[in-house]
Amino acid sequence: MITIRKSHDRGHADHGWLNSQHTFSFADYYDQRHMGFRALRVINEDRVQPGKGFPTHPHRDMEIISYVLEGALEHRDSMGNGSVIRPGDVQRMSAGTGITHSEYNHSPTEQVHFLQIWILPSREGVAPGYEQKTFPEREERGVLRLVASPDGRAGSVMIHQDVNLYATALVPGEELVHPIPAGRHAWLQVARGPVLVNGLALEQGDGAAVSGEEQVLITGREKAELLLFDLA
Template sequence: MIKVYPKESRFSRDHGWLQSNFSFSFADFYDPDNLQFGSLRVFNDDFVRPSQGFGKHPHEEMEIVSIVLDGELKHEDSEGNSAVTTFGGIQRMSAGTGIYHSEFNPSSTQEVNFFQLWFLPNKKGVEPEYQKTTYEPSKMKNNLLPVVSSQASENVAYINQDVTIYMSDLNTGKELTHTQEAGRKMFLFVIEGDVTLNDNIHLSKRDSARMTDETSVVIQANSDARFLLIDLV
């Protein structure tokens, strides 16, 4: 089954310094029928104005992934980690037994747009951990490029959950097929452009799809498209 969530179905909040779009219940947005999808608990599409950000705040027992689409995002935490990430970079934080962190836009001129994803961990009580990785955006071209996985490598961030996040740039007229084991789920989010799934399901910019009981999906680009695909439990 493939269920489409148009971009208009997201909850949006404009704080002036921050424009947020929530795909799941988060903060002051609560929908008991939209709390999570498998282990995916949060998918926020955030735009933060220059020299603004989220002050120091706590997290625990959550795997938190930040994916920068445009601009710069700076992370600092109570473990002494500090890093700036741009497009082509991933920030992954295992909150574990508890950590404080902040995220803000260090640029004085440019807005930052990033996704923040939260996943329920596959084990609790781990030591807090922060990791920054980079990938080569050119390898996204007509390819599903893994950027986060429980099977980590030099350019793939590790996560304490049976999840793989792929990024892709798909040229007009091209298609990709993703196959997975029965019983798993897929979440697809269109960043730019528009695509068709399995020849008959159309998604435009910022639309998403949640797939269950599907062992494969064919993704076709109707225009040059950039999207994110999550293979998860």
């Protein structure tokens, strides 16, 4: 079964400096039908105005992944990390027993557009951690490139949950197949579209929950970019 979550049905918040769309319930947006999928708790598509951002705030017991689509995101945290995240970079922050951090648009002139992803950890109370890696576009072209996993294999960032996150970039007509073993599930999030998933049309910003299927067949309808979460 494939259940599509259309882009225009997502929650929406416009704070002036931040325009955010929420795939699942978040902050002032609450919908008991959309509280997450398996261990996947948050997918926010955020657009932050130049020089603006999220001031220092706390988190705990959450795996947080940032995936930048356009622009540059500046990160600082209580572990002493400071970095700039650009397209092709994947940042993982394990909040664990507690951290504080801030995220700002690094540019004084250009908007930053990114996906903020939260994954529930397999256990609470892990030590806080930070990791950032670059995956050149050529590594995602026409393949499902593993960018996050529970064991950090294939050069991916490591998360404390049985979730494998893949990224891909497709050209029109290009096809990819991802098998889904019995008992596992998938969530697909279209970062840029459009695509077909098992023959169903998805546009930019759409998501899809996949359960009880043996595989997903992804077809690029135009130039597209997509994230696939393989979940227990």
